[in-house]
Amino acid sequence: MKEIIRNYQSDIYGMFSSVGEKMLYQIKFSGFTLILIFNTFIQLRYAFSKRREIVKQMYVSGVKSMLVCSIVALFGGMILSLHSGVELKKWGQQDVVPILMINVMNKEMGAFLTAIILTAFSGAAMAAEIGTMKVSEEIDALEMMSINPVKYIVMPRIVSMMIMLPTLSIYTVVLGVFGGAVVSYFQLGLTFEDYYHRVYESIWVKDMYVGLLKSLVFAIIISSISCANGLMAQNGALGVGRATRISVVSSYLMVLIIGYFITSLFYGGFM
Amino acid sequence: MIEVRNISKRFGKVVVLDDVSLTIENGETFVIIGQSGAGKTTILRHIAGFFDPDSGDVLIDGVKMNGAGSGKKRLLREKMGFLFQSGALINWLNVKENVALPLVEHKLGTKTEIDKIVDEKLSLLQLDDAADKMPSDISGGMKKRVGLARAIVRNPEIILYDEPTSGLDPVMSAKIDELILRMQRELGVTSVVVTHDMESAYRIADRIAMLYRGSIIECGTPDQIRGSVNPFVRQFVEGKLTGPIEV
Ligand SMILES: Nc1ncnc2c1ncn2[C@@H]1O[C@H](COP(=O)(O)OP(=O)(O)OP(=O)(O)O)[C@@H](O)[C@H]1O
Ligand SMILES: [Mg+2]
Numbered sequence: 396m397k398e399i400i401r402n403y404q405s406d407i408y409g410m411f412s413s414v415g416e417k418m419l420y421q422i423k424f425s426g427f428t429l430i431l432i433f434n435t436f437i438q439l440r441y442a443f444s445k446r447r448e449i450v451k452q453m454y455v456s457g458v459k460s461m462l463v464c465s466i467v468a469l470f471g472g473m474i475l476s477l478h479s480g481v482e483l484k485k486w487g488q489q490d491v492v493p494i495l496m497i498n499v500m501n502k503e504m505g506a507f508l509t510a511i512i513l514t515a516f517s518g519a520a521m522a523a524e525i526g527t528m529k530v531s532e533e534i535d536a537l538e539m540m541s542i543n544p545v546k547y548i549v550m551p552r553i554v555s556m557m558i559m560l561p562t563l564s565i566y567t568v569v570l571g572v573f574g575g576a577v578v579s580y581f582q583l584g585l586t587f588e589d590y591y592h593r594v595y596e597s598i599w600v601k602d603m604y605v606g607l608l609k610s611l612v613f614a615i616i617i618s619s620i621s622c623a624n625g626l627m628a629q630n631g632a633l634g635v636g637r638a639t640r641i642s643v644v645s646s647y648l649m650v651l652i653i654g655y656f657i658t659s660l661f662y663g664g665f666m
Numbered sequence: 667m668i669e670v671r672n673i674s675k676r677f678g679k680v681v682v683l684d685d686v687s688l689t690i691e692n693g694e695t696f697v698i699i700g701q702s703g704a705g706k707t708t709i710l711r712h713i714a715g716f717f718d719p720d721s722g723d724v725l726i727d728g729v730k731m732n733g734a735g736s737g738k739k740r741l742l743r744e745k746m747g748f749l750f751q752s753g754a755l756i757n758w759l760n761v762k763e764n765v766a767l768p769l770v771e772h773k774l775g776t777k778t779e780i781d782k783i784v785d786e787k788l789s790l791l792q793l794d795d796a797a798d799k800m801p802s803d804i805s806g807g808m809k810k811r812v813g814l815a816r817a818i819v820r821n822p823e824i825i826l827y828d829e830p831t832s833g834l835d836p837v838m839s840a841k842i843d844e845l846i847l848r849m850q851r852e853l854g855v856t857s858v859v860v861t862h863d864m865e866s867a868y869r870i871a872d873r874i875a876m877l878y879r880g881s882i883i884e885c886g887t888p889d890q891i892r893g894s895v896n897p898f899v900r901q902f903v904e905g906k907l908t909g910p911i912e913v
Contacts, residue, residue, distance in 0.1 A: 528757070535716060536754035536816075539747075540768040541740045547771070 456517030472574025525625025673722030747817030
């Protein structure tokens with residue numbers, strides 16, 4: 396009996412200490428990420444001299460994810476307009492669909508969908524690539540040569556993401572709204588002309604810049620979390636896999652949470 | 667001169683280095699031998715300033731490496747080259763660009779000057795044919811040689827070698843050994859070499875130290891090591907299965 400209780404105690408103790416360890420790691424990791432962002436902004440003055448690397452990264456993260464981006468945007472827009480359109484048509488209100496589409500895409504879904512896709516595409520790739528460099532001593536080799544890894548590796552990736560994510564999110568908005576137009580034409584009996592006329596009427600500049608601001612913030616979140624996870628990778632290939640997984644999950648969570656706060660900042664939520 | 671003074675280091679609960687002291691004179695080739703996991707790489711990483719010891723100090727020419735700021739560390743590292751165990755080549759640069767990297771990034775010369783230095787180092791290590799290959803397309807031994815070419819491209823005063831001959835064929839090993847000796851003779855380079863390759867250790871060493879479980883258990887000239895009566899050292903250098911070393 397005593398034995399069982401003792402085991403039980405040590406289990407509980409082990410549970411708390413492992414939770415504590417994880418929390419400590421989280422705090423350390425968050426601090427590391429913030430410092431990384433700060434250092435990246437210091438290194439921004441070298442952005443021009445690293446332009447070749449930046450363009451290469453833009454190609455890697457942007458152009459390669461274009462196809463998936465297109466499909467997600469188009470079908471995302473179609474699903475959204477189909478759901479709302481079918482309901483609204485019952486009340487004869489299908490004209491509202493274009494207004495709904497441009498608003499939702501601009502304010503929220505454009506940045507969000509693109510962020511999700513680029514997390515999977517380039518965030519994961521960044522974490523894996525930098526993690527591999529870390530465990531194969533390449534990062535150490537750079538430090539040994541007094542080459543700042545933030546300047547050489549991290550900054551170009553964050554900058555390229557800051558260019559590509561807003562650009563792609565505009566593309567996503569355009570394509571998503573177009574998806575809505577297709578559904579409206581075939582299922583709701585709206586002509587393209589009517590649809591786009593209503594879309595133009597209800598574009599708000601504020602929605603556009605909030606959307607762009609969001610995508611810019613998402614870009615910084617995703618790329619810095621991914622790079623930080625890569626740089627903190629340990630223990631060979633296993634650690635690289637872990638870094639990749641954690642970077643994707645934490646990017647998603649942070650995009651959702653920060654996304655909410657930006658929305659509430661500009662459109663007044665309860666907090 | 668490299669002075670390692672009473673350094674101890676633990677990772678988590680594991681004590682990896684326990685009160686290690688070494689003094690490596692200028693122009694000396696100092697070899698550290700020991701089993702896998704004994705802490706050899708960890709010593710090199712302390713000398714290069716990647717780890718700060720829990721206690722003790724590392725001094726390079728009288729300047730403290732541990733706890734140095736990034737500017738000071740940079741000055742100290744300018745004197746050093748480090749050959750990493752796996753070569754540590756930047757995977758998206760080809761062989762030539764890898765070797766040129768420290769020169770290009772610090773703008774040490776025009777393009778033609780840099781090309782000349784790089785070609786010279788590549789041919790020194792018989793890598794002329796591989797100049798345009800990517801790291802993923804060359805063998806482990808070649809990666810190591812490219813890593814060495816990169817480590818010596820700025821003509822450092824101190825070179826730290828992490829297992830320079832493992833993964834190389836005997837002829838190439840002899841060639842690397844000769845190169846280490848030549849750099850010592852002609853350029854007065856100070857070398858710290860970590861290896862398990864006893865043949866190579868005897869060939870190049872001025873002094874050999876054996877690390878066992880985080881402590882230096884013997885340090886002396888190759889002849890002294892050969893004639894050591896310490897049973898741990900005897901077992902290791904003779905490669906015997908039976909003895910005090912737990913396998
Ligand atoms: N960054 C680190 N974090 C945690 N443990 C580490 C770290 N670096 C090394 N160790 C541990 O320290 C011990 C010694 O490692 P080290 O790399 O110095 O061995 P080594 O003598 O170079 O071995 P090998 O010949 O296999 O390269 C090992 O048990 C290793 O697991
Ligand atoms: Mg080692």
